[in-house]
Amino acid sequence: MVAQIMTIGRFVVLEAWRARMSGIIAVALFLALGTSLFVKELAITESGRVQIAFLSALARLAAVCVTALYVVSTMAREFNDRVVDLTVSLELPRAAVVLGKFVGYAAMAVVIGAAAGTVLSPFAGGAGLLVWTFTLILELWIVVAMSLFCIITFNQVMPAASFVVAFYALARSIGALQLISASPLVADQSLAHRFMDWTLDVLAYLLPNLDRFGQTVLLYDDHAHLANIASLLGQTLVYVLLLICAALFDFYRKNF
C-alpha cells in the first residue's frame, strides 16, 4: 500500500508542477516582498523589524491561501471529472487514495514553506528562520489535511473553502477569544455569557493553537526553543491524524 500511496503522491506533485504552482507562489511571495519593502520605506524607526513583520505575515497568509485553494480546487475538479470514481474503481484501497493525496499535497506544502523561508532569508537568518520555516510547514500540513477533509465532505468548492477559512481564522484567534471572554471587563456573568465561555473552551479543545505556529518573534531572536518545536510537531501529528481519519470516514461512506 505504501507504494500505491507514494505513486498517487508523486502524481499530485507532478500535477502541481504542471499547473505552474511554482509560478503562482513566486508571484504571491514577490508581491509580499514588494509590499514589505514599501512599508519599510514608510517606517522611520525599527524599519528592519517592520519589514520582517510584514513580510512574514504576508508570506504566511499567501502560503496558506494558495495551499488551501489549490487542494480544494484540484480535488473538486477530480470529483467533477469523475477521476476519483475511476481511481476507486481500480484495485486500490480507498485509504491509499486519501493518504496518497495527502502525501502529495504535504510535499507541495514543504516546497511552499521553504520558498517563504527563502524570501525571508536576506532579512532574517539563523536558527530563528529555520524554526519559523519549519513551523510554517507544519501549519501548512494542518491546512492541507483540513482542506482535504472539507472537500471530501462537502464536494463543492465554496462550502469547503469557506469552512477552511473559518477554521483557520478561528484556530489563529481562539486564544485571544478565550482571553477576552475571561476578561474582568465582561463582568456580566449571565447564562448567555457563561454559555459562550464554555463554548469557546470546548472549541479550544478541538482546535489546534495555530497562533503558536510561524510566530514572527522567532525571526527577531535566535532563542528558538526545541521543546516548543517538539510540542508543535506533536500537535501537528495528532491533528493531521484526526483530520485524515475524519476524511477517510467520509470517503469510505461515499457512494461513487
Place this chain on the structure above:
Amino acid sequence: MRKNQQRSWREIPGSVVTLMGIALILQLAWHANQPRPLAKAEDLGAPPPALALHAASLGDPVFLSYLLLLRLQAFDNQPGISIPFKDLDYARVIEWLDASLALDPASQYPLLLAATVYSQVPDEAKRKEMLDFVYRRFLDDPVHRWQWLAHASVMAKHRLNDLPLALKYAQAIADHASDPTVPSWARQMHIFLRAEMGEREAARILLGGLLAGGTVRDPNETAFLLQRLQELENAEKSPVEPKN
C-alpha cells in the same frame, strides 16, 4: 432511480474509526496539557510618523484619523486585560491624539477624548498634561475648539482646584476666540474667575467694559451681568466675601 449517496457505516474499516478515536483523545489530552493563554499588557508604542500616515491614508486622512483614535481608545482594553488610563504613558497618548488631529484638523474627537476621558484620571500631573494639550491645540484653531478649553477651565477649577490655571484657560478663550459664534458666557468666564480669586477690581472693570462695549445684546444676559457688576461693587465697599 437516484443512487444512494452514502454507503453503510459498516463499510468504514474498524482501524479508521479506532485511529480517529485515538487521535481525538490525543488532541483533547494535548490541549489539556497546554497552559491556558496568559493576558499580557502591551506598551503603547509611538504612532507612525506624519508622512507615513499621510501615505498610508491613500488620500483619505479622515478615515485614518478615526482609525488611529479607535486604536488608541481600544488600547486600554487588550484581550483579557484592562489597563487603567492612569497607567498609560501620557506623552505617547498625546502623540497619538496629535497624529489624529494632524490628519483631520476639523475633528473634535481627539480634543473630546483629551478633555473628557484622559483628563479624568486620579493623577494630577497627568490631568494637567492633558489639559495643557487641549490648551495648545486650542491656540491652533480657537474658534472651533473653544468648548474644549472651556471644559478644561472648569476641570482646572473644580477638579484640580487650580484657579490660576482655570483663569489662564478662560483668559485664552476671551483673548483668542473673539468670533461672534463663540457664546458670550465662554468669553466672560475669566471675569467671574477673577472675581472668585479676589481680583474684584479687575473683574468689575472687565464686566463694565463688556457691558459698555455693547457686545451683549440679550436683555436677560445684560440684566444678569448688571446684577453681578452690582454685587462686585457692593463687595468692594463691604469686607464680606461675595457669593458665587
